[in-house]
Amino acid sequence: MTIRVGILGATGYTAFELARILLRHNDVEITALTTRQDDRPHVSSVHPQLTGRLDLPLENLSQDQLAERCDCIFGCLPHAASAAVVPGLLERGLKVVDLSADYRLRDVAVYEQWYGEKHPDPARLPESIYGLPELFRDPIRGADLVANPGCYPTSASLALAPLLKAGMIQPTDIVVDAKSGVSGAGRTPKLGTLFPECNESFAAYGVGTHRHTPEIEQNLAQASGQTCSVIFTPHLVPMDRGILSTCYAKPTAAVTTAEAIDALRQFYVDEPFVQVVDGLPATKHVSGTNYCHLTARVVGERIIVLSVIDNLIKGASGAAVQNFNLMYDFAETTALAN
């Protein structure tokens, strides 16, 4: 069975990574790449890496055209733009993996507070399926619409959920000090992500206001059955890709580093993409892969959990293919071993 897939918003970094991964997937054919431009550039002029590997133009396609050509859509559109087209795609019988933020938050009010706009498709939110398989795998199988997680929430949730679920840490006063490569800011030219602005520099951004905050809190609450509050501080690292989250949580009782690591290891023992390590993880250790490396240290009154992922892969396009594999009952690691 070959699944015909389309990628909406195919000019950016996550779309490129999706194409690259899907080209390795024996049961997938990429049949559509969309852009809102009208000049139909060949994909190799937008992503020269794909020269000779994928022979398609980027096109401004209608939903009917997409429905004719594709079985499944990967949405790489900005938030709000995504929820404006997803309902039509689902109505036409397509499956959708949505990489935007539109179907991640179940509470419309929270969405509208943090994203500052009306949600175009609010009715679908309460039952939306959040595609973080290591925490919430079952509903993804066979789903028609999966909300692909944000990069920071993946990194922080994989670090903290096991300890919260095990009752080892308190659900409040959690600090997530996170650091990301610049590709996380997208491919639209902006002063702040110009090379000479980012290179040889390090800074925080969105302190106290980043939209991934409620997504992290929702994941931790759902995984642990408790209301959770998180202080989330993202920073920009002068590198292309990778996220490291340094998570500070308060133990509920005395605990050692070995016990904390052990709790993580037990939780993830059967997961193909999460490796609990003894040493300190570096983003380079997972760069270009769908892996997450995790460890823990007890220091003073805090458990520190450190996690690394590749923001474009486990934090976006690799996770999307992992979800796709579950939705279509392929082996979960297909096209993701690297």
Add this chain to the structure above:
Amino acid sequence: MTIRVGILGATGYTAFELARILLRHNDVEITALTTRQDDRPHVSSVHPQLTGRLDLPLENLSQDQLAERCDCIFGCLPHAASAAVVPGLLERGLKVVDLSADYRLRDVAVYEQWYGEKHPDPARLPESIYGLPELFRDPIRGADLVANPGCYPTSASLALAPLLKAGMIQPTDIVVDAKSGVSGAGRTPKLGTLFPECNESFAAYGVGTHRHTPEIEQNLAQASGQTCSVIFTPHLVPMDRGILSTCYAKPTAAVTTAEAIDALRQFYVDEPFVQVVDGLPATKHVSGTNYCHLTARVVGERIIVLSVIDNLIKGASGAAVQNFNLMYDFAETTALAN
């Protein structure tokens, strides 16, 4: 009056920055550069940046030779090596700015616990003078020996001391999540600081064990008159220089972001090298300068103070010249405006 200065351990990055800054100082002549090697390389072969600007060899000099040639010594030796020679230099009437860690901690037991060795000159510790002028200026004036602060302690202490002193934050459960450029690890070739290991990667190191922890706690305690406890997590950023510290503290009472920024601004109103800013500071904003930029944000139950410095300048060699200027009663900013 021209002060003749020597630099001990002149092969590294802080020594180069010292030489570069001192060449701008009209009242200084660099008269000695030392190395433990015996082949007397010209400084321009060790630091090609100084070609045509400084005409001296690096030499293996005795204390008597140094005393003949110099009035003041900047020590860029490793810890323990430094305290092995400082007493002899002081006895010979030289003044010393010591950039090593040897005279920073006043409690010998704390030194020996964190540095894992006997201190070569323990008697001098209790009265040692710590060269962070913004917090402890007076004793530096006219001192014979000044312990130049560590890079991380400078960054964290300037961020937290004013709020502690003002009673705005609690002295415990402080988290300092700090990020440094690679030059902080020194110029000795090591696998961990090889370009292809650091570039395109981000990682924590020394979690819970970094030797700057007690130095930060000592500074905060001295500034605030309270025992302080800090969880300190350093990270390595793929850039040459710069430190950003993201400091999380608990307010003692309800406080706004504006009030926190205001408290910082009042504290530093007369300081030439500390700028309290409204926006989020980036290490690039202070790169190559002796400045520290600071701001604060109140998020949830925490005050977050963010500070940036250039680790090699305000975090090392610039601070050393600032101390030198105080010791010799030059204008404090001499050679440091940039």
Add this chain to the structure above:
Amino acid sequence: MTIRVGILGATGYTAFELARILLRHNDVEITALTTRQDDRPHVSSVHPQLTGRLDLPLENLSQDQLAERCDCIFGCLPHAASAAVVPGLLERGLKVVDLSADYRLRDVAVYEQWYGEKHPDPARLPESIYGLPELFRDPIRGADLVANPGCYPTSASLALAPLLKAGMIQPTDIVVDAKSGVSGAGRTPKLGTLFPECNESFAAYGVGTHRHTPEIEQNLAQASGQTCSVIFTPHLVPMDRGILSTCYAKPTAAVTTAEAIDALRQFYVDEPFVQVVDGLPATKHVSGTNYCHLTARVVGERIIVLSVIDNLIKGASGAAVQNFNLMYDFAETTALAN
């Protein structure tokens, strides 16, 4: 005597470097910064590095306003925009250092061929004064308008002119393979200079079509009295600043590496900012300075001359201040020792 200076087009990288350098100049006061925007942003919001160091807004100023406030103007405008305002400034009695390309080429036809537009002020071109002091110092002294050289032409001309002038190399079949940091591409957001596009990548651009080609040829011709032809290939290096030019020329007669280096050394023996070195120069050796480091190697049938400069300093703003110093009869190195 204090010279009141204004900087036109003050939002970019060269304008920042100019401000930074001029703040060190005891005989200069910066009195105007211009932008074509109307919201008068404070310079510290555009260049946070200048917080607390320069207290001026960026303003949309008329030529009359500039003439009231300033004695000398540094123009950091794009080409064509610059020549549209320079005549009015000169008429009002101001001196101008123009960092754009508008007054560099003496032949209007060559300008219009390479820049693809009509020149707004063609009459002034034939007598324009090109500000590369090491090759053409005399006319700069006392000039009212100086065309500040391009970054690549500075690097290539300093490398090749001495050997051409000495008759050691042939004036044709010269290859200049040049490599520049990304700041050379300016501060306007563009896809090609976005961090994730440039970082971890290396590419040529403008092969055979770069506008600095005729400028290099003009300099070499003027210095040597011969028509010169150069193949110029610029490349983009994932770093902020620095240019290295690897120049391949044919010797006119058998020559050794030592003789080639010696010819360079004799030529530049009295120059404060050019250092002929024996080792291979790296851009880092001159980063942040107004220096040029040069060396030569004879390999096979070619003399290879390698030169490095900081593109923003010796290749732009440092050179501009060097020219300013000559125009006003200040010591040529004022504010440029670093």
Add this chain to the structure above:
Amino acid sequence: MTIRVGILGATGYTAFELARILLRHNDVEITALTTRQDDRPHVSSVHPQLTGRLDLPLENLSQDQLAERCDCIFGCLPHAASAAVVPGLLERGLKVVDLSADYRLRDVAVYEQWYGEKHPDPARLPESIYGLPELFRDPIRGADLVANPGCYPTSASLALAPLLKAGMIQPTDIVVDAKSGVSGAGRTPKLGTLFPECNESFAAYGVGTHRHTPEIEQNLAQASGQTCSVIFTPHLVPMDRGILSTCYAKPTAAVTTAEAIDALRQFYVDEPFVQVVDGLPATKHVSGTNYCHLTARVVGERIIVLSVIDNLIKGASGAAVQNFNLMYDFAETTALAN
């Protein structure tokens, strides 16, 4: 059929890339990793990227032990060390892909002149098989020992050989100005490849003396049947990986850019890993892949050919697996599509 493979000298970057690629090869099992250390570190402590993906220690193994465990050996040893063990491996019936320089040059005298030592196995040189399939595919099929090409020679030879073979360029006065990421310098800690030395810097090295020069000349001579002379200038780029070669050659007759590109395209029309492109190639376009991108431009009296590869993949480990596939009659692209 599963081929059991061992990797000699498994601590470096090329060995990691080999392991990563071979883990994707369905007909390969990695059965031995060697090091000259005796403490048998687990591969995941040397290459944390392989945590959970490869469960082997690095061992100090004898040739007999290797012969027991393996069918084929990939040698990642330094030159001279490699030729000291290869004969014993071949005698024990193993096949060998040697990534060192030891079996690349067919003329012992040339080897000894450029490498400065006696060759340990000179008799095998004249008939050695050089593994650059795009130029010399046939002898690789079924070979027992293949000399894997150097990274620079791959890049330059693929760029120049087609035009030489077509008689479009002259075989002398060729300039190859090449630029490489730092991983090319290996994983042994050295001052020159320390992060703060390379980052934000660009420099040439080995001008006129780099050992890849005779290898390029040998390839071009063999491909074209003419004696060739090349001036080869390597440079170090502050990035992990990638090589761009800018090759300047003299046309034998008038030629256009379109004709030059066309000649390249015809030559490589059936090659799976060489893409002739119209735009200017960037190393990022082939990063992490076994592809080479090539283009040409005619400028003045020169044809400029620009080629990019990933130095660790097409320039080392990818090419090694491509050779392995040919040696064992697997599809040439097995495990190399990415």
